[in-house]
Amino acid sequence: MTDKAQAQTVLRLSHITKRFGALTANDDVSFELKRGEVIALLGENGAGKTTLMNILFGQYTADAGEVEVFGQVLPPGNPRAALDAGVGMVHQHFTLAGNLTVWENIVLGTQALGALRLDAKAARAKIKALSTRFHLAVDPEAKVGRLSVGERQRVEILKALYREARILILDEPTAVLTPQESDALFATLREAVGQGLSVVFISHKLHEVMAISDRTVVLRHGKLVAEHATAETSREELAALMVGGEVSAPKIEAMPPGPALMRLSGVSTRGEGRAPGLHAADLTLHAGQISGLAGVSGNGQKALSDLISGLAHPVAGSFEIAGEPVADWSPRRALARRIGRIPEDRHHTGTIADFDLTENAVLETYASDFARHGWMDWKGARAQAEGLIATYDVRCPGPDTRIRLLSGGNMQKLILGRVLETAPRIILANQPVRGLDIGAVNYVHGRLAEAREKGAAVLLISEDLDEIMKLSDVIHVISEGRLSPGFARGTMRAEELGQWMAGEGFAPLTEAAHAS
Amino acid sequence: MRLEPIADPSLARKLLPPVLAIVGSFLVASLLALIAGGNPFAVFGAIIKGAVGSKFALLETLNRATPLIFTGLAVAVAFRAKLWNIGAEAQLYAGAVVTAVLGTGMLQWPAALLLPTIAVLSMLAGALLLLGPALLKTRLGVDEVVTTLLLNFIFLLFVSYLLEGPLKDPMGMGWPKSPRLIPEARLPRIIDGLRLHWGFVLALIAAIALWVINTRTTLGFEMRAVGQNAEAARFAGMPVTGVILKTALLSGGLAALAGFSEVSGLKGSLTLDISPGYGYTGIVVAMLALLHPLGVVAAALFVAAVFVGADAMSRALDVPSYLADIMLASALLMMVLAILLTKFRVVRD
Numbered sequence: 066m067t068d069k070a071q072a073q074t075v076l077r078l079s080h081i082t083k084r085f086g087a088l089t090a091n092d093d094v095s096f097e098l099k100r101g102e103v104i105a106l107l108g109e110n111g112a113g114k115t116t117l118m119n120i121l122f123g124q125y126t127a128d129a130g131e132v133e134v135f136g137q138v139l140p141p142g143n144p145r146a147a148l149d150a151g152v153g154m155v156h157q158h159f160t161l162a163g164n165l166t167v168w169e170n171i172v173l174g175t176q177a178l179g180a181l182r183l184d185a186k187a188a189r190a191k192i193k194a195l196s197t198r199f200h201l202a203v204d205p206e207a208k209v210g211r212l213s214v215g216e217r218q219r220v221e222i223l224k225a226l227y228r229e230a231r232i233l234i235l236d237e238p239t240a241v242l243t244p245q246e247s248d249a250l251f252a253t254l255r256e257a258v259g260q261g262l263s264v265v266f267i268s269h270k271l272h273e274v275m276a277i278s279d280r281t282v283v284l285r286h287g288k289l290v291a292e293h294a295t296a297e298t299s300r301e302e303l304a305a306l307m308v309g310g311e312v313s314a315p316k317i318e319a320m321p322p323g324p325a326l327m328r329l330s331g332v333s334t335r336g337e338g339r340a341p342g343l344h345a346a347d348l349t350l351h352a353g354q355i356s357g358l359a360g361v362s363g364n365g366q367k368a369l370s371d372l373i374s375g376l377a378h379p380v381a382g383s384f385e386i387a388g389e390p391v392a393d394w395s396p397r398r399a400l401a402r403r404i405g406r407i408p409e410d411r412h413h414t415g416t417i418a419d420f421d422l423t424e425n426a427v428l429e430t431y432a433s434d435f436a437r438h439g440w441m442d443w444k445g446a447r448a449q450a451e452g453l454i455a456t457y458d459v460r461c462p463g464p465d466t467r468i469r470l471l472s473g474g475n476m477q478k479l480i481l482g483r484v485l486e487t488a489p490r491i492i493l494a495n496q497p498v499r500g501l502d503i504g505a506v507n508y509v510h511g512r513l514a515e516a517r518e519k520g521a522a523v524l525l526i527s528e529d530l531d532e533i534m535k536l537s538d539v540i541h542v543i544s545e546g547r548l549s550p551g552f553a554r555g556t557m558r559a560e561e562l563g564q565w566m567a568g569e570g571f572a573p574l575t576e577a578a579h580a581s
Numbered sequence: 582m583r584l585e586p587i588a589d590p591s592l593a594r595k596l597l598p599p600v601l602a603i604v605g606s607f608l609v610a611s612l613l614a615l616i617a618g619g620n621p622f623a624v625f626g627a628i629i630k631g632a633v634g635s636k637f638a639l640l641e642t643l644n645r646a647t648p649l650i651f652t653g654l655a656v657a658v659a660f661r662a663k664l665w666n667i668g669a670e671a672q673l674y675a676g677a678v679v680t681a682v683l684g685t686g687m688l689q690w691p692a693a694l695l696l697p698t699i700a701v702l703s704m705l706a707g708a709l710l711l712l713g714p715a716l717l718k719t720r721l722g723v724d725e726v727v728t729t730l731l732l733n734f735i736f737l738l739f740v741s742y743l744l745e746g747p748l749k750d751p752m753g754m755g756w757p758k759s760p761r762l763i764p765e766a767r768l769p770r771i772i773d774g775l776r777l778h779w780g781f782v783l784a785l786i787a788a789i790a791l792w793v794i795n796t797r798t799t800l801g802f803e804m805r806a807v808g809q810n811a812e813a814a815r816f817a818g819m820p821v822t823g824v825i826l827k828t829a830l831l832s833g834g835l836a837a838l839a840g841f842s843e844v845s846g847l848k849g850s851l852t853l854d855i856s857p858g859y860g861y862t863g864i865v866v867a868m869l870a871l872l873h874p875l876g877v878v879a880a881a882l883f884v885a886a887v888f889v890g891a892d893a894m895s896r897a898l899d900v901p902s903y904l905a906d907i908m909l910a911s912a913l914l915m916m917v918l919a920i921l922l923t924k925f926r927v928v929r930d
Contacts (some may be wrong), residue, residue, distance in 0.1 A: 431799060
């Protein structure tokens with residue numbers, strides 16, 4: 066630690082302030098990064114982490130403050146200057162061309178436009194060397210479109226290293242990885258800092274921050290609230306700093322499972338583009354239980370959620386709700402069978418952005434509960450919205466506010482209220498807390514636990530294994546559209562689930578299954 | 582300079598587009614008037630006088646606004662549901678044809694029975710004409726911009742055939758026009774001696790009815806939801822395809838009323854020139870109105886006044902009446918720009 070204290074400062078952010086209208090995303094933030102150091106930038110979603118890094122990388126222009134790299138002040142709003150100064154950024158959403166090979170993607174943009182031929186041989190050799198040096202196993206000749214998410218991330222990191230990046234910024238890099246892939250990433254990062262690189266690691270997962278970083282910088286509501294040597298702090302302290310108060314997670318008490326409310330046996334559905342369909346999936350949802358579905362994103366979660374929502378039909382197998390086979394399936398019928406649905410994308414599927422809270426509150430029930438002979442009962446709808454706002458603690462100016470103006474957490478509370486007010490027998494919760502702050506996360510989890518106690522069957526789909534393990538009575542893993550058997554609470558360790566997430570343990574897919 | 586999104590625009594910002602559009606179009610027109618050798622103040626004086634300066638001028642403007650209200654409403658209702666109906670022109674002629682077929686003696690009924698019958702069947706014809714493209718869109722994903730636009734030309738040729746053949750007036754000295762409507766099939770004037778027919782009142786009623794549908798009925802709620810976010814509407818259990826088809830029927834019906842009103846109220850017979858592009862101008866009207874039904878009335882009055890006023894100005898000052906087209910075009914462009922400014926603010930770096 067002491068030698069690092071004297072190490073060269075490679076990056077200095079001074080008094081960065083950035084406003085978006087009334088919102089102050091970054092408020093006078095300053096910190097320094099030393100050579101060979103990993104800084105974890107910790108904060109809830111919306112705390113201003115990504116904004117800060119986008120300013121550093123030149124994608125946004127700060128309203129005040131400056132960025133200094135290796136002693137040179139970067140011109141604001143110029144990503145090229147940041148690249149040239151040795152800053153490499155790996156975004157949450159990758160910026161790769163799927164139809165090009167790995168090495169082409171890496172070289173793209175590094176050679177002069179006028180150059181007639183790429184120096185492919187030298188480029189390949191350099192990539193090979195980098196990938197051995199940093200343990201970034203990836204085939205340079207593979208088409209990026211065929212790579213797994215973890216491999217694509219390695220390509221992004223290689224791309225930054227190829228451009229001689231001395232400072233790596235990783236924005237929520239583990240969100241899309243299995244636990245094993247995360248461990249491999251950490252090994253790479255340790256190798257990189259060992260060779261004199263510096264890393265800014267953005268995360269809201271405390272155990273990762275504790276595992277990888279030398280220092281932790283905590284942002285809350287755009288302000289830097291704490292800066293600690295990671296070894297001298299604790300998870301509890303960081304969590305409290307992040308949310309600014311005590312954190313209480315809901316307790317899930319063991320209770321005996323009730324009757325089966327939904328049963329899938331051997332159900333297959335059609336895939337959509339790159340997203341796989343279900344392959345002979347077996348799943349039973351019991352009253353009074355939370356069934357968790359773990360898996361790396363894009364492995365058929367959407368297919369299962371579409372099926373239960375009423376958007377997709379089974380093409381094979383049997384699908385029963387409360388013992389009755391399902392024919393003629395649609396969202397409206399799903400609602401009629403008392404399935405409450407919390408969709409994955411609350412901005413585009415769950416709500417209509419320019420509709421007000423009243424309109425969004427009755428989006429699913431207007432026809433049955435808030436209309437007579439085709440005339441809307443707006444008074445009743447408004448009262449309903451006011452009720453949801455009060456009961457579910459939706460912070461907003463009022464029911465006439467357009468829902469796009471609400472924070473993600475408040476939007477989700479309205480959707481949650483809309484679902485729970487109908488007293489659903491089955492609840493589909495697809496990524497119900499993604500992007501929410503810890504307060505809202507606990508609120509949503511608490512309400513789901515409450516619904517479970519009242520006898521609802523809950524299917525919780527999440528890419529966050531911690532969330533799944535914390536809440537679920539039974540855990541299934543999904544991989545390439547196949548469902549694992551259900552594992553009872555406490556019988557599996559994260560590493561074992563991770564192996565299932567990586568596709569181990571499943572019967573191999575036949576070619577026929579691929580084609581269908 | 583960059584654009585930054587505005588989360589919640591103020592009322593002043595929301596009212597900016599129409600104001601900026603009108604002021605901007607006047608500025609552009611002034612410049613052109615100067616180039617054409619006219620004094621802008623004299624030109625605008627003449628336009629205003631020609632549009633609303635006398636009882637005759639005012640009535641002419643209201644008459645001209647009538648079909649524009651119908652086609653404007655037709656476009657507004659469709660666009661709001663993101664059904665891009667560019668075919669109001671053909672739907673207008675569909676209504677006009679039905680009116681000419683039924684109103685020239687085929688049905689010898691009293692006016693109280695005949696007029697509503699013709700109006701309803703006209704709407705049906707326009708509605709069916711848009712149903713085809715709407716079905717192609719919902720079933721096969723065929724782009725309705727292309728189908729509705731091209732149907733305009735096909736239908737106009739069909740009308741031309743009718744006027745040269747089955748519908749041709751034997752007493753018409755060879756002109757391609759239909760026989761005159763019987764008196765019972767004519768929309769009467771609102772006040773005797775004033776050249777303004779009940780079609781104008783019908784247009785106002787249609788605008789109010791559409792406003793009520795939009796804001797008070799489940800169909801209006803569904804049409805707005807489907808237009809704003811079809812994915813969320815489908816997820817919420819709305820019958821998205823059915824809503825699109827209902828929207829198409831409503832839109833086609835409204836456009837057809839323009840044809841009914843022109844033939845039955847104003848012209849008294851069907852010719853190939855009953856619409857100088859009212860179907861297309863309806864798009865401008867709807868956009869200027871920001872797709873609001875009551876705004877359509879105001880926008881149609883503005884557009885009609887510009888056209889009628891510019892005709893009069895041209896006769897008086899020898900400045901070409903094309904100035905009207907330029908004013909509308911620039912108003913539309915300003916509007917598009919100004920709408921951007923309600924959603925974004927310009928930030929200097």
